[in-house]
Amino acid sequence: MIEIDTFSSADHEAYEALNRAWLVEFGLLEEPDERQLVDPEGEILAIGGQIFVARRDGEVVGTCAVVPHGDNAELLKLTVAPSAQGLGLGRRLVQACLEYARGRGARRMVLLSNAMLQPAVRLYEGLGFRHAPLPPDRAYQTADVYMELELGSGSVA
Numbered sequence: 001m002i003e004i005d006t007f008s009s010a011d012h013e014a015y016e017a018l019n020r021a022w023l024v025e026f027g028l029l030e031e032p033d034e035r036q037l038v039d040p041e042g043e044i045l046a047i048g049g050q051i052f053v054a055r056r057d058g059e060v061v062g063t064c065a066v067v068p069h070g071d072n073a074e075l076l077k078l079t080v081a082p083s084a085q086g087l088g089l090g091r092r093l094v095q096a097c098l099e100y101a102r103g104r105g106a107r108r109m110v111l112l113s114n115a116m117l118q119p120a121v122r123l124y125e126g127l128g129f130r131h132a133p134l135p136p137d138r139a140y141q142t143a144d145v146y147m148e149l150e151l152g153s154g155s156v157a
Contacts (some may be wrong), residue, residue: 007051
């Protein structure tokens with residue numbers, strides 16, 4: 001049984017390790033990532049965001065975060081440990097972030113990604129995210145995918 005829960009300080013080490021692993025593997029680790037990995041409480045939670053974690057027998061096997069940006073929210077740091085992939089955890093984690101953003105009145109969820117991360121991009125597409133032009137002021141220089149989802153009041157597939 002795997003549960004989706006909210007981040008606690010005890011999850012910091014697993015959150016950092018899981019996210020650092022994929023960022024380094026794909027050569028995508030940048031300064032904004034480093035700040036979010038080292039200080040998730042200050043960089044995500046303190047500004048009104050939330051980090052959701054997937055736990056299996058108490059062990060964190062996945063994470064996904066959401067931060068507010070004006071009327072919008074941004075999806076960040078989606079990862080699932082290789083040992084837990086294929087169980088639908090990515091979808092469940094993103095859905096938790098979408099519900100969190102809706103509950104706080106966000107109109108749109110946005111995300112930056114990289115085309116190398118095809119399983120994640122396909123997941124986002126399956127949840128209704130649409131590709132849009134990259135914003136010129138994006139925080140991540142390695143990002144080559146920008147997607148948006150109008151939140152409205154409907155439920156997520």
